[in-house]
Amino acid sequence: DSGVTQTPKHLITATGQRVTLRCSPRSGDLSVYWYQQSLDQGLQFLIQYYNGEERAKGNILERFSAQQFPDLHSELNLSSLELGDSALYFCASSPDTGRDYGYTFGSGTRLTVV
C-alpha cells in the first residue's frame, strides 16, 4: 500500500456520460497530480493541485476538470466521455516542498468507455 488511495479501481461507462475519480493523497502530502496512461500516448500529465489551488495544467481536455478539497483529497471529473478517454488514470502525491521528491502513486482507476 503506497498510501495514496484511488477509487474506484475499475469503471465502465457509456459514451456521453460523466464520471468522477477520487484520490486521497498520502498523509502529509500537499500536492496531488493526475496522469492519464493510454497505450499510444504513454503517461500524460493532466493537472496538479497544491494545498487546494491549481498549480499546473498539462494536456487536460476542456471536458475534464479537477479540484482539491480542504481535506486535500482530489477529484477528477470527466464528462461527455468518448471511446478515446478509455485509459488508466493515476493520481500521485508529493510533499512538494522538497524539490527532489519523486511522486507516490496510487494504483490507478481503469476507465473503460463503451
Place this chain on the structure above:
Amino acid sequence: AQTVTQSQPEMSVQEAETVTLSCTYDTSESDYYLFWYKQPPSRQMILVIRQEAYKQQNATENRFSVNFQKAAKSFSLKISDSQLGDAAMYFCAYKSTQGGSEKLVFGKGTKLTVNP
C-alpha cells in the same frame, strides 16, 4: 518543453544476469531531477531510483544503479543480478525545478522480461 526518450520498447534478460535500460532527455535547464519508475503487472507505479542533476555521483539503490551522463543527456538504468520480480515496464522521468511546476515528464517505457 522537455522530452524523454526510451529507445528500447522491449528488453529481455536471463535471471541473475545484468541488463541496462536506456533513456535520453532533452532540456535547456541545468538543474533538474531524473527518476526511474517500475510498473509491474499490478499497474502500481513504484519509484526505483532518483538522480539529482547537480550531483556527479551516480545513484545506487541495492541492485539498481544509474549511469548519468549530463553532457550527453543520458540516464540509463542498470539492473544487476536480475530477478523474476524485476519483470515490469520501466519508465524514465524528468522533473524540472523551474517555473513553479513539479510535474514529471515520462518516456514511453521499456518492457523488461526476465527469463528463468
